[in-house]
Amino acid sequence: MALSCRRTLPLESLHSSNSDLASQLDKEQWRPPCETHGIPVAAAPVLDLEAECSLDVILVGSSELSTSSSPRLGRDHIAYEVKVNQRNIEDICLCCGSFLVHTQHPLFEGGMCAPCKDKFLDTLFLYDEDGYQSYCSICCSGETLLICENPDCTRCYCFECLDTLVSPGTSEKVHAMSNWVCFLCLPFTRSGLLQRRRKWRGQLKAFYDRESESSLEMYKTVPVWKREPVRVLSLFGDIKKELMSLGFVETGSDPGRLRHLDDTTNIVRRNVEEWGPFHLLYGATPPLGHTCDRPPGWYLFQFHRLLQYARPQPGSPQPFFWMFVDNVMLTREDRAIASRFLETEPVTIPDIHGRALQNAVCVWSNIPAVRSKHSALVSEEELSLLAQDRQRAKLPTQGPTKLVKNCFLPLREYFKYFSTELTSFL
Numbered sequence: 001m002a003l004s005c006r007r008t009l010p011l012e013s014l015h016s017s018n019s020d021l022a023s024q025l026d027k028e029q030w031r032p033p034c035e036t037h038g039i040p041v042a043a044a045p046v047l048d049l050e051a052e053c054s055l056d057v058i059l060v061g062s063s064e065l066s067t068s069s070s071p072r073l074g075r076d077h078i079a080y081e082v083k084v085n086q087r088n089i090e091d092i093c094l095c096c097g098s099f100l101v102h103t104q105h106p107l108f109e110g111g112m113c114a115p116c117k118d119k120f121l122d123t124l125f126l127y128d129e130d131g132y133q134s135y136c137s138i139c140c141s142g143e144t145l146l147i148c149e150n151p152d153c154t155r156c157y158c159f160e161c162l163d164t165l166v167s168p169g170t171s172e173k174v175h176a177m178s179n180w181v182c183f184l185c186l187p188f189t190r191s192g193l194l195q196r197r198r199k200w201r202g203q204l205k206a207f208y209d210r211e212s213e214s215s216l217e218m219y220k221t222v223p224v225w226k227r228e229p230v231r232v233l234s235l236f237g238d239i240k241k242e243l244m245s246l247g248f249v250e251t252g253s254d255p256g257r258l259r260h261l262d263d264t265t266n267i268v269r270r271n272v273e274e275w276g277p278f279h280l281l282y283g284a285t286p287p288l289g290h291t292c293d294r295p296p297g298w299y300l301f302q303f304h305r306l307l308q309y310a311r312p313q314p315g316s317p318q319p320f321f322w323m324f325v326d327n328v329m330l331t332r333e334d335r336a337i338a339s340r341f342l343e344t345e346p347v348t349i350p351d352i353h354g355r356a357l358q359n360a361v362c363v364w365s366n367i368p369a370v371r372s373k374h375s376a377l378v379s380e381e382e383l384s385l386l387a388q389d390r391q392r393a394k395l396p397t398q399g400p401t402k403l404v405k406n407c408f409l410p411l412r413e414y415f416k417y418f419s420t421e422l423t424s425f426l
Helices: 018-026 075-083 114-123 159-166 170-176 200-211 240-245 269-275 296-310 332-342 370-374 380-393 401-413
Strands: 101-104 111-113 145-147 156-158 232-235 258-261 280-284 321-326 347-353 356-365
Touching: 075 159, 101 114, 101 200, 111 114, 114 200, 145 170, 156 159, 159 170, 232 296, 240 258, 240 401, 269 296, 280 296, 296 321, 296 332, 321 332, 321 401, 332 356, 347 401, 356 401
Parallel strands: 232 258, 232 280, 280 321
Antiparallel strands: 101 111, 145 156, 321 356, 347 356
């Protein structure tokens, strides 16, 4: 399995089944840490997690029995608190070991403190260029990550979570395996202290709707066997190339699955309903430097009008996403109107080379994590100067789709993609 910093590890070498690993991990023994603040200490006797728990333990560096309190608080001691001190894992933050639990982890049994909850919300749907999630699905941190080999799964797990919550040495065993699937894909629900929640997709939606500050509702992620190819209505900008490169559109697929319109003046509700239903509505103002026969606000209002036509009926479980992109054509007042009509604030996605701002777009969208992934400190003055420079240069710039391409990656949790022909058992 290859290694990289805060990145994923494909699996190579040892040939062992996942069920063998699970049975082996469940039998693993747990040892209290043998190093504190970088200072080696004597190894502690082995504590069998499957044995009946007792408060009589051998202290590190001592041969005497003691019933004193547990070691210092931290993730290294989650197993100690659960197995020795009989503390409910729901009362411990699964991400950092804190006892100041604010809510429950949506994917696995365990608590979550307020800071870890915020980090989880910010990073859960962030993806790297390779299409895998950028952070650990348990703690939303991690410098080196193991990827799930299920072709329909994009989740990753850090070494620390595996060694802390499953058993010490688990990360090395997984790293050596040739084909490992993760804890949300395995048919059994428990691995060490890691217990998958029942109906975790619904738990994740409820968690997001309850804890997120966003006014936009999150759709429940879709099991692989229920995912359909995405149907897209693209306004004023063709995103077929970007969707094909991400695997959402297959070569030679039904042309009706991606409809592109440049002029929507005469489009009425009946047209959209006959062409649909659509899963994604995309719209954008023209790139700076391109010929534009209409005022920038026209694109916003036409997008909002067709958004009302394309939305599913209230109460429909069908996931429906939308994105409107402004290539710095709208004025500050126009952007304020857009936020009011679209009921969310925009995110600025910059294109920076060196220290120079080369291009930027403002994005309104309900696709998960668009905000947290791309939030940037670009002032109104910088945006205004960029627009003026582009207008004076009169040179076409790259379309907004280049900057927003990776914003579509979270849709892998909802729709079929064609980057592999392997079938999933999720």
